[in-house]
Amino acid sequence: MMNVMTGRGEPPSVLLVDPESRHREQIQQAFEQYGRLDPAANAMRLSMVETLQQARSALEGRVYDLVIASRQLPDGDGIELLPPGGNAPYPVLITSNRSGEGLAVEAMKAGAIDYIVKSDATLAALPEVAAVALQAWGLMQEHQNLQNEVAEIPRRQQHQLGRELHDGLGQQLTGMGLLARSLVKRLAGTAPQEQQIAEQLARSIDQALSDVRTLSHGLIPVPMDARGLVSALEALARRVSAQSGIKISLQHENPILISDNETATHVYRIVQEAINNAVKHARASEITLILEADEHEAVIEIRDDGTGLPEDLHERQGLGMRTMFHRCRLFGGSLDIYTHDDGGTRVRCCFPLNPAGQVAE
Numbered sequence: 001m002m003n004v005m006t007g008r009g010e011p012p013s014v015l016l017v018d019p020e021s022r023h024r025e026q027i028q029q030a031f032e033q034y035g036r037l038d039p040a041a042n043a044m045r046l047s048m049v050e051t052l053q054q055a056r057s058a059l060e061g062r063v064y065d066l067v068i069a070s071r072q073l074p075d076g077d078g079i080e081l082l083p084p085g086g087n088a089p090y091p092v093l094i095t096s097n098r099s100g101e102g103l104a105v106e107a108m109k110a111g112a113i114d115y116i117v118k119s120d121a122t123l124a125a126l127p128e129v130a131a132v133a134l135q136a137w138g139l140m141q142e143h144q145n146l147q148n149e150v151a152e153i154p155r156r157q158q159h160q161l162g163r164e165l166h167d168g169l170g171q172q173l174t175g176m177g178l179l180a181r182s183l184v185k186r187l188a189g190t191a192p193q194e195q196q197i198a199e200q201l202a203r204s205i206d207q208a209l210s211d212v213r214t215l216s217h218g219l220i221p222v223p224m225d226a227r228g229l230v231s232a233l234e235a236l237a238r239r240v241s242a243q244s245g246i247k248i249s250l251q252h253e254n255p256i257l258i259s260d261n262e263t264a265t266h267v268y269r270i271v272q273e274a275i276n277n278a279v280k281h282a283r284a285s286e287i288t289l290i291l292e293a294d295e296h297e298a299v300i301e302i303r304d305d306g307t308g309l310p311e312d313l314h315e316r317q318g319l320g321m322r323t324m325f326h327r328c329r330l331f332g333g334s335l336d337i338y339t340h341d342d343g344g345t346r347v348r349c350c351f352p353l354n355p356a357g358q359v360a361e
Contacts, residue, residue, distance in 0.1 A: 012065035012134055016048045017055040017081070018095070019074050024048050026123045027068075034127035044130060052076035064090055066134055068126070070118075071096040071103070082111040084334055091137040093130065113137060173209040180205055229256055229264045233289060233300075236272060244279045252291040256298050258353065266327040267300060267351060270335070273320050274302040274347040282306025282345055293353065302347040308339035 014031075018024050028046060035043025047064075049055050052075045055067070059081070067090055069078025082092050091113040096103060104115040113133050116122050122129075180202035187195035230252060237248040258264045271289065278284045284306035292299050321337070324347075328335040333351035340346050 011043060011045055013045045013047065013063070014066045014068060014130060015055065015058055015064040016046060017050070017052070017067065017069040017073065017078055018048070019050045019070065019072070023070075023118060023123060024050075026120070027126055030124050031127050044127065044134075050074070052078070052080060055081060066090060066130055066137075067092045068130065069094060071098070071107070079107055079110045079112070091133050093133050095126075170209065170212050173205055173212060177202060177205040177209060228261070229258060229267060230291065232264075232268050233271060233291070236268070236275070237287075237289065240275055240279065246279060246284060246287060248275065248287045248289070250289040250291065254293070256291070256293050256353070260331075263331040263351065266331055267333075267349060270324050270327055270347075270349050271300060271302060273324050277320065278302070278304040278306055278345065282308070284344065295353070297350055297352055299348065299350050301349075303340070303344060305344045308343055308345055309337065 016024065016027055018027070028048065031044060031046045044066075047058065049058055050073075052073045055069065055078075058064075059067070067081060069081050069092060071078050071094060078092075078094055082088055088111055092111065093114045093116065094107040094112040095116045095118050096107075097118050099117045107115045113136060114129065116126065116129060180198055183198045184195055184202060187198055230250070233250050237250050240246070241248040275287060275289075278287050282304050284304035286305050288303045290299075290301045290303065325335055328349060328351070331351055333349055335350075336346070336348045338346055
């Protein structure tokens with residue numbers, strides 16, 4: 001028997017969503033028996049509801065470590081408890097009166113951690129299955145946390161290098177440029193040859209400073225201020241438009257305040273990759289960025305009037321596109337890429353605003 005103590009130092013709480021009283025009784029007895037067999041195994045605490053609406057209300061009121069939901073509910077399907085994109089904050093184990101590989105695949109694609117066909121034997125074994133699911137979920141979360149930490153290391157290093165370039169070398173070059181221009185003025189009319197050398201020196205310093213600023217911007221693309229993401233996207237649109245000759249515009253009503261610069265930077269990189277794909281592969285003549293937000297979520301959509309996605313997109317999916325999806329997972333967002341009915345490609349990224357984030361007035 002497995003020890004399934006949670007990270008909070010207490011037995012895990014399980015929410016059972018099942019409309020059939022006979023099944024609820026069987027499952028409750030199985031969980032009680034599971035706890036009696038070995039109290040040291042930290043028996044799970046079971047709560048039970050009968051409908052989808054009751055489950056949603058229960059999940060709003062408290063935190064559960066595992067949800068066991070039936071597909072056959074009077075007001076819906078237990079799969080509906082899984083958010084789009086499968087980014088649930090808790091594992092969901094789906095049960096069903098019906099068997100079939102297609103049903104199981106559908107549940108797993110939606111983000112379920114397991115799929116159980118109901119029978120007397122499987123219901124009796126459900127506590128053990130739940131314990132395994134909880135341990136598997138814990139390992140998955142630990143693995144994701146490690147991935148996030150590994151991904152964060154180069155970002156921190158890039159940010160530090162960008163800041164050092166801007167505040168260190170950039171400031172030194174600015175000072176040298178001022179001295180060079182001052183020297184040009186002092187040599188005017190008295191030493192023409194030396195003045196030309198000083199002017200050339202000043203131009204070289206200006207070019208070096210421009211290169212440092214460009215490199216620093218590449219390392220820290222989103223400034224940490226009230227208009228950070230919006231101003232960074234506006235600058236990106238202007239720069240790529242000037243380089244490619246493609247009209248690129250940003251539409252937004254209010255700037256978005258995101259205190260987490262990491263999330264803003266990931267969103268910026270996703271937009272940057274989408275624009276680059278439209279410029280290089282879609283033969284687009286116009287690209288539009290649409291940024292919207294409410295109190296809890298923001299959406300950035302990149303639209304182009306190009307040729308759309310290739311039919312073998314999944315086979316040809318390169319590193320850039322895989323990185324876009326990986327970045328989106330890091331901040332709990334969702335990403336959809338599709339060809340619009342009118343032609344052209346749509347890239348839609350939804351991301352949560354953290355508790356400190358809000359829409360600027």
